[in-house]
Amino acid sequence: MTTSVHPTPILRIGTHPSEEVDLLAVEEPLEIRLGHGPWEDRQQHRLSVTMRTPGHDFELALGFLFAEDIIQTYDQVHSLRYCTQVQHPEERDNVVRVELAPSVVLDLARLQRHFYTSSSCGVCGKASIEALAVACPRPLPTDFSVAEEAIHRAPALLRRAQLVFEHTGGLHAAGLFDSAGTLLRWREDVGRHNALDKLIGSYVAENQQPLRTSFVLLSGRVSFELVQKAIRAGIPLVAAVGAPSSLAVALARQYGLTLLGFVRDQRFNVYTGEARVVLRETVA
Template sequence: MPTPPVFLPPTSYEYTSVQKVAGTRAEEATDVLAAEEPLEIRLGYGPAGQREHRTLSITMRTPGHDFELTAGFLLTEGIIRSRADLTGILYCPDVEKDEERENVVRAELTAGLSMDLPRLERHFYTSSSCGVCGKTSIDAVHAASCPVLPPDGPYVDAAVIHELPARQRAAQALFEQTGGLHAAALFSPAGELLLLREDVGRHNALDKVIGAALLAGQLPLHDTLLLVSGRASFELVQKAAVAGIPVLAAVGAPSSLAVSAAHDFGMTLCGFVRQQRFNIYSHPRRIIFPDEPTPTQQ
């Protein structure tokens, strides 16, 4: 049996029997799978004595860091604007089955927070693979309030960008066991790993990172850069902008809408970060190359 992942909750993975094939031979073996379970996110809102509760979203995720996922999701989807809008997040005690208790969370919002009820009526279903579905229009997302990204800096040496995938992979305990997870990793401009979260969904992994920073009172993340596994979608660019992240790098390709959004938000977007190569799609001023002074030195 494989060694269980280190420092990860048992609910994050499970074992399964497999046949491993090498050439023309097959043998029985045990493998480790990344767990995927639904998480129902409920909201509690309204004045004291008149609190209302409703389900906002159901997302497929890897169990673990559920409160961070919830907080990041609420922030990046515009339900809350800051940590002060939350009075608490808890697992719902009033579920029918004990095994579902840790798959239902309720975020309690401050009594004075106004709610856009028609928007909540159009609540969305979120899958682990595709991110948020059912947005009424791209324009509505562009119109969402985002922190202003710093026009200058942080400045990042190109050599640091090259090193990010290896540093991210070295910190992915669960990926090493399962091979089936996305990751979002926050780094300093010097390439120091600050925070990493894994999930079966790249959007969930990023929401967990942003939620952890939100709950720790670290937003906006102006002096950081972000690396995501897989491709860079519009949703990932939008979520990073909400958190104030000026530099986003992806192992895979960006979409056309992601590039357009990065231009609009003033974000430096890099893609295909692998094998000592990458492309810069927007605002290249933050990437520094050998023998070239930073803009502040010019």
């Protein structure tokens, strides 16, 4: 059985040095394998290895496949399971096989870039920026808006919900909020990208896509790839406790996504799409 925390002995230095036990966020590799093709001639493809915190692994796999435009709906997935035929004991519960429906045709040439992602990789493992083109079937909604007060409240709500972070202080989180600022669902992981994949994947599993009437709050900085995942999911507003990258802002502007950064201490910066934020005061 997997766990998301691991106890370790430490020497705590303070007024009086003391030997104690601390809890660490677990980080282990997860390999995603695809089964595809007609039933009489199934093929296997090793798609990705990502460093993640164990838990919600099937949601992570679904969110990753959805973000990469390998699947569009959960109906294209026949089954998900952990591989039991593994070579080494440490691979148990760390290899997920996704069986795609026979009707799903893989573009193997596109998959030859063979993803390798780490817990903070950004766009590593991609052959080129051109390969990151977003498959966005429809424009993001323009009638969605969020009050400034709801955005200010969001970080504290997400922080209180982070049970593993409370014990370890070492996990990122992605939380989905409605327009009134109510926290609908959240996921934690040692990797920022994995946390968002798990969150989006949980809705893919319920065939609830796109997420056009909600916004997402991220606990760290915002990379190009995180904006890409949000656009794929139809999320019109991304807020983050940290800073966005230049590519993240450019992509958000290109697709009409509202991007907020440094959401903390009753302040935030609006980088794109300010029309979706209802301010208490008019900007001078």
